[in-house]
Amino acid sequence: MNELALKYGCNPNQKPSRIFMADGSDLPIEVLNGKPGYINFLDAFNSWQLVKELKENTGLPAAASFKHVSPAGAALAIPMSETLKKIYFVDDMGELSPIATAYARARGADRMSSYGDWIALSDVCDESCAKIIAREVSDGIIAPGYTPEALEILKSKKKGGYNVVQIDPSYKPAPIETKQVYGITFEQGRNEFKIDADLLTNVVTDNKDLPDEAKRDLIVSLITLKYTQSNSVCYVKDGQAIGVGAGQQSRVHCTRLAGNKADNWYLRQNPKVLALPFKKGIRRADRDNTIDVYISDDYMDVLADGIWENFFEVKPEPLTREEKRAWLDTMTGVALGSDAFFPFGDNIERAHKSGVAYIAQPGGSIRDDNVIETCNKYGIAMAFTGMRLFHH
Numbered sequence: 017m018n019e020l021a022l023k024y025g026c027n028p029n030q031k032p033s034r035i036f037m038a039d040g041s042d043l044p045i046e047v048l049n050g051k052p053g054y055i056n057f058l059d060a061f062n063s064w065q066l067v068k069e070l071k072e073n074t075g076l077p078a079a080a081s082f083k084h085v086s087p088a089g090a091a092l093a094i095p096m097s098e099t100l101k102k103i104y105f106v107d108d109m110g111e112l113s114p115i116a117t118a119y120a121r122a123r124g125a126d127r128m129s130s131y132g133d134w135i136a137l138s139d140v141c142d143e144s145c146a147k148i149i150a151r152e153v154s155d156g157i158i159a160p161g162y163t164p165e166a167l168e169i170l171k172s173k174k175k176g177g178y179n180v181v182q183i184d185p186s187y188k189p190a191p192i193e194t195k196q197v198y199g200i201t202f203e204q205g206r207n208e209f210k211i212d213a214d215l216l217t218n219v220v221t222d223n224k225d226l227p228d229e230a231k232r233d234l235i236v237s238l239i240t241l242k243y244t245q246s247n248s249v250c251y252v253k254d255g256q257a258i259g260v261g262a263g264q265q266s267r268v269h270c271t272r273l274a275g276n277k278a279d280n281w282y283l284r285q286n287p288k289v290l291a292l293p294f295k296k297g298i299r300r301a302d303r304d305n306t307i308d309v310y311i312s313d314d315y316m317d318v319l320a321d322g323i324w325e326n327f328f329e330v331k332p333e334p335l336t337r338e339e340k341r342a343w344l345d346t347m348t349g350v351a352l353g354s355d356a357f358f359p360f361g362d363n364i365e366r367a368h369k370s371g372v373a374y375i376a377q378p379g380g381s382i383r384d385d386n387v388i389e390t391c392n393k394y395g396i397a398m399a400f401t402g403m404r405l406f407h408h
Contacts, residue, residue: 017043025054044187045158049171050179052156056134058085060158060181063136066090066243068185071138073212073235076255079118080240081125081133086248086263088129090240091121091256092232100124103284105300106148116145121256123152126277127304134158141166149173153301160185209403211238216376216399220388223397226374229254230351230397234376237353238405244355246406249363251278251370252351258282259370267356271363274352275370282347282371283311283340293329302327311335347371355405357381361390368394378404 019036020043033054037043045060052060059082066087070078077093093114101107104124112120115137123130135149137159146166149157156179157170170180194203213231215238226234233252240250244262249270251259258281261274283289284307292310294303306327309318315334318324324331352367354377364387367375379400381387391398 017046019043020047022054022057023051030054039190044184046182048162048167048180048182050156050174050177052179052181055084056156056179059083059134060136060156060183062243063087063134064158064183066239067136067138069211069239069242070236073210073239074232074255077114077118078138079115079122080136081119081122081130082136083129083133086245087122087240087243087257087260088133089122089125089257089260090236091118091125092236093118094121094255096121099285099290102290109144109147112148113142113144115139115142116148119145120148123148125256125258125281126260128308129277131301131304141170143169146170151300155179156181158183207242207405207407209242209405211235211242215401215403218379218400218402219397220379220384220400221391221396221398223392223395226397226399230349230374233351234353234374234399237351238376238401241353241355241407242405243407246355246408248355248407249274250353251275251367251372252353253278253281253349258350267354267359268363268366270354271352271358271366275366278347278350278370279344280308280311282344283335286311286335286339286343288333288335288339292332295327295329298327311340313337344370349373351375353377355407357384357404358387359383361386363387364390364394364396368396372396375399376401378402 019034022033024031025033035057062085063080063082066080067078074092080090081088104120106120132153132155134155135157140161141159142163143165146169150169150173158181170178191206193206194201216231237250237252240257241248247264247267247270249261250257251274259274259278261270264270306318348371350371351374352372357378357380359381360383373396375398
């Protein structure tokens with residue numbers, strides 16, 4: 017099949033719409049269920065590249081949760097603590113397969129943003145992973161294959177309309193890519209730059225120590241950024257993105273946005289949050305939204321009299337600003353990647369508040385000395401990669 021007609025483009029008024037192979041070859045995908053749309057395929061092909069590259073560079077199964085052509089989460093198949101299983105709502109599912117573990121991590125990092133996500137898996141989707149997907153709100157999935165049991169589960173989702181796409185893992189695109197904007201064709205070489213530990217040898221700070229786990233996490237951050245709408249910054253902990261700031265005009269706004277998401281990820285592990293007395297039968301999305309408000313400065317929006325009764329069996333005590341800061345001060349060992357250089361040390365100041373200990377960025381700012389000095393103030397190890405990773 018050389019082309020596939022779509023219902024419409026980015027918006028319902030944008031017709032006609034299709035995906036096709038300009039060279040006349042067959043599409044490297046097969047739609048096994050549903051009718052994916054234009055944005056679905058943008059998410060599918062960007063997310064597939066991300067997980068494929070993560071698997072190639074780490075050797076571990078990888079998953080991504082995409083929304084609006086940027087990752088809400090990306091993760092490797094690294095075993096989870098009981099706390100993580102609880103905040104990702106998989107603590108009742110028994111032992112998870114590696115690919116299911118990767119997706120639980122990717123989906124769990126920023127559950128608010130992942131609502132209605134597009135999923136990418138580096139490995140065959142098995143029954144364990146499909147069972148997680150079955151109970152979440154999601155638009156579709158791309159993977160190199162599906163077990164019969166997994167496919168049966170996925171086909172029953174969304175009243176039989178769930179989008180399931182299978183991609184040929186051996187497919188390799190042409191080295192030159194094109195796109196049109198306002199009727200004008202743009203052409204460039206594909207970004208085939210290999211991201212691995214060799215990028216992390218130029219450590220420019222007083223602290224030169226980059227443990228193997230830190231290198232792994234920095235690689236995860238950089239590969240994630242390679243497929244994130246720029247400007248972008250990514251915080252990573254234990255092999256998973258915990259905060260992605262995408263598409264911001266200001267670098268420090270990227271750092272703040274991603275840092276706030278990383279903070280929320282960690283605050284969800286606070287004992288007060290874990291002990292919230294939710295009413296039985298509350299929907300998963302409502303639980304996510306309630307937690308998000310509870311850990312924010314607007315906590316009274318869910319704790320005020322006449323409102324808390326909608327969510328909780330008994331009224332919880334608020335998580336005070338002082339308690340939040342004390343808890344966040346215990347978050348350590350976070351890795352941070354940036355797709356372009358940091359122009360000022362204010363980015364480092366913000367990153368430090370979220371436990372960042374390791375940074376990878378291209379370098380090359382006229383204020384590199386200020387950025388390095390700020391890292392040295394906090395004992396942060398920072399590597400200059402010399403490579404920008406813009407993605408548009």
